Amino acid sequence: MKSKINLGQTKIFWMLFSSLSIFSLLFLGKFVSSAQAVDYSSLERVEVPAIYKWNLALFYPNNVAFQTDKALVEKKIINFKKNSGKLTNNTAIKKALDEYYGLAILVSRLSGYASKVYDSDTRNSEAIGLRKMTEKITNDFEGASSFLKPELLKLSDAKLKALAANKSFNKFDVFLNGLIREKKHVLSEKEESILAKTGNLQNAPYNIYNTFLTGELPYQKAVLADGTEVVVSPYNYVKYRQSSNRSDRKLVFDNYFGAISNYKNTLAQTLSSQVEANIFRSQAKYFNTAIEEALYSTNLSVDYYKNLVARVNKELPLLWRYLALKKKVLGLDELRYNDLYAPINSSFSGVYPYSEGLDLVLEAVKPLGAEYEKQAKLTLTPGNGRIDIYPNLGKATGAYSAGDKADPVPYILMNYDDSYLSISTLIHESGHSVHSYLANQNQSYLKTGYSTLIAETASTFNENLLLEYMLAHETDQEKRKELLGDSLETMRITLFRQAMFAEFELAIYTAAEEGTPLTAEYLNDTYLKLVKKYYGEAEGVVKVDDAYAIEWAQVPHFYFDYYVFNYVGGYLNGLELSAKALKDSAARDKYLSMLKAGGSAYPLDLLKKAGLDATSATAYDDAFKVIEQRVSELEKIVGK
Numbered sequence: 014m015k016s017k018i019n020l021g022q023t024k025i026f027w028m029l030f031s032s033l034s035i036f037s038l039l040f041l042g043k044f045v046s047s048a049q050a051v052d053y054s055s056l057e058r059v060e061v062p063a064i065y066k067w068n069l070a071l072f073y074p075n076n077v078a079f080q081t082d083k084a085l086v087e088k089k090i091i092n093f094k095k096n097s098g099k100l101t102n103n104t105a106i107k108k109a110l111d112e113y114y115g116l117a118i119l120v121s122r123l124s125g126y127a128s129k130v131y132d133s134d135t136r137n138s139e140a141i142g143l144r145k146m147t148e149k150i151t152n153d154f155e156g157a158s159s160f161l162k163p164e165l166l167k168l169s170d171a172k173l174k175a176l177a178a179n180k181s182f183n184k185f186d187v188f189l190n191g192l193i194r195e196k197k198h199v200l201s202e203k204e205e206s207i208l209a210k211t212g213n214l215q216n217a218p219y220n221i222y223n224t225f226l227t228g229e230l231p232y233q234k235a236v237l238a239d240g241t242e243v244v245v246s247p248y249n250y251v252k253y254r255q256s257s258n259r260s261d262r263k264l265v266f267d268n269y270f271g272a273i274s275n276y277k278n279t280l281a282q283t284l285s286s287q288v289e290a291n292i293f294r295s296q297a298k299y300f301n302t303a304i305e306e307a308l309y310s311t312n313l314s315v316d317y318y319k320n321l322v323a324r325v326n327k328e329l330p331l332l333w334r335y336l337a338l339k340k341k342v343l344g345l346d347e348l349r350y351n352d353l354y355a356p357i358n359s360s361f362s363g364v365y366p367y368s369e370g371l372d373l374v375l376e377a378v379k380p381l382g383a384e385y386e387k388q389a390k391l392t393l394t395p396g397n398g399r400i401d402i403y404p405n406l407g408k409a410t411g412a413y414s415a416g417d418k419a420d421p422v423p424y425i426l427m428n429y430d431d432s433y434l435s436i437s438t439l440i441h442e443s444g445h446s447v448h449s450y451l452a453n454q455n456q457s458y459l460k461t462g463y464s465t466l467i468a469e470t471a472s473t474f475n476e477n478l479l480l481e482y483m484l485a486h487e488t489d490q491e492k493r494k495e496l497l498g499d500s501l502e503t504m505r506i507t508l509f510r511q512a513m514f515a516e517f518e519l520a521i522y523t524a525a526e527e528g529t530p531l532t533a534e535y536l537n538d539t540y541l542k543l544v545k546k547y548y549g550e551a552e553g554v555v556k557v558d559d560a561y562a563i564e565w566a567q568v569p570h571f572y573f574d575y576y577v578f579n580y581v582g583g584y585l586n587g588l589e590l591s592a593k594a595l596k597d598s599a600a601r602d603k604y605l606s607m608l609k610a611g612g613s614a615y616p617l618d619l620l621k622k623a624g625l626d627a628t629s630a631t632a633y634d635d636a637f638k639v640i641e642q643r644v645s646e647l648e649k650i651v652g653k
């Protein structure tokens with residue numbers, strides 16, 4: 014299983030400016046088989062026609078140009094160090110920040126180029142070398158500029174405030190104001206250097222976990238109903254839990270969770286160690302709790318997080334109504350936890366060659382106005398060199414949008430397979446890509462990087478536009494059933510399941526912070542209670558087998574503290590804002606102004622710009638109304 018989270022792809026200046034520019038799709042675990050009209054997946058990259066590939070010559074027309082930039086960067090990095098110890102007056106500070114800014118763009122461009130060459134064919138040894146080379150440059154740059162932040166942090170609050178307000182420092186105001194907030198959590202130079210040296214130790218629990226779960230944990234064989242023998246690996250578990258044969262679904266659930274359960278104490282140790290490492294770091298940096306540290310860079314409060322989870326809890330009956338329909342369609346007298354991934358129909362079917370998918374996307378984004386549509390068209394049209402459409406041998410899997418302002422244009426990587434899910438992915442990535450374009454057009458470099466929460470708002474917004482467009486043009490009841498079923502399944506996984514994960518994280522961190530040891534029994538017990546609550550066991554919605562309590566052990570996201578709430582918030586923001594924008598052009602314009610604001614403000618302030626007070630009790634009323642309408646229509650089609 015490949016989990017599509019964007020950690021590890023964070024922009025290189027994370028340390029200094031806390032911004033992200035690469036956004037990939039949450040892996041929903043859906044397998045799609047479709048009769049693809051054009052299939053390059055078993056061909057070498059050179060055999061794929063150029064119009065379907067991104068044009069990286071927009072970065073550098075040839076190798077000489079790349080080498081010229083590389084040499085320039087190396088020279089500038091050495092020169093940059095000379096600013097160390099000199100940040101005592103405005104002129105010197107301005108010079109250092111300007112040089113840093115220019116270098117950041119150049120370094121980002123080099124690595125943006127290298128990563129795309131690499132993703133085009135990850136087996137290519139030249140590409141591997143190129144990526145290693147730019148990683149080294151990035152590290153050198155980080156090393157050479159490591160003095161910058163500590164020296165600036167030595168300036169008084171009044172001085173930093175004055176600089177931020179100074180017109181000639183306009184490009185740096187968000188960064189300088191951020192330093193004032195950060196001061197409380199910065200240690201002495203010696204302490205910071207000791208803490209930095211614990212970096213590898215802090216990554217160890219996840220590395221051990223990942224190696225074990227994906228490489229060494231012995232998965233077991235099972236014989237499916239048709240006599241096929243399979244090893245129930247994470248990949249096959251995800252594949253066969255969607256079987257239309259009920260006994261196969263139960264077989265892979267029992268087998269997979271049984272295999273993992275044999276190592277429950279080891280897996281509890283790795284997760285517990287990760288939690289302890291994050292708590293240690295947050296305490297060392299004078300935060301009260303790990304969640305405070307995790308939310309700090311986005312200026313979100315713990316109350317915001319708790320309210321978001323509480324709101325989803327309040328709406329659980331909507332999930333239960335959908336699950337009751339699922340049970341009915343599957344013809345079961347009891348819906349069990351291992352039935353959840355069973356297809357309630359063939360998922361929205363049909364073969365959509367890329368040109369048709371593109372037409373649908375462009376029609377769907379029309380409500381966002383001409384400028385938006387024009388940019389989406391420019392990005393997605395084959396031959397413009399901005400999108401890499403089809404899979405080829407060695408190409409990176411999944412899909413992402415890379416929209417760093419340092420890049421010549423925003424790029425999209427796809428593995429388009431002519432399915433409806435592919436179109437949904439395409440419009441999701443176009444949401445990120447046009448967002449980046451608008452932010453890049455309207456903001457200076459350091460204010461373009463938006464947070465994951467805002468990123469997932471823009472992409473979910475577009476996914477919803479596609480669904481609304483499809484529903485508006487589909488009269489066939491069977492097709493409407495498939496569309497609604499698909500969208501509600503996405504809701505289950507992106508909204509309710511991730512909220513359950515977010516609640517679990519808060520529970521185990523809180524327990525650990527209060528001194529409760531995170532044993533396998535404790536984790537199983539806490540997780541099982543949540544699964545039973547979310548899936549309405551007491552209400553007779555889903556029967557949850559106690560043996561599946563171990564599910565927490567196979568979720569890698571729990572190793573990245575407090576990340577999954579972004580999916581919950583992004584989903585609700587996107588649905589709420591798109592519902593409003595489709596009704597009212599003033600709401601649409603406010604939304605566009607949020608996209609243009611990029612990362613120039615914190616998430617809640619950006620959402621306010623878009624007309625959404627995410628902290629209000631009524632924040633997501635429209636979003637849940639939309640979900641309610643979809644459930645109601647499905648109830649009408651299927652019959653309660």
Ligand SMILES: [Zn+2]
Pocket residue numbers: 036037038039441445468469472
């Ligand atoms: Zn995304």
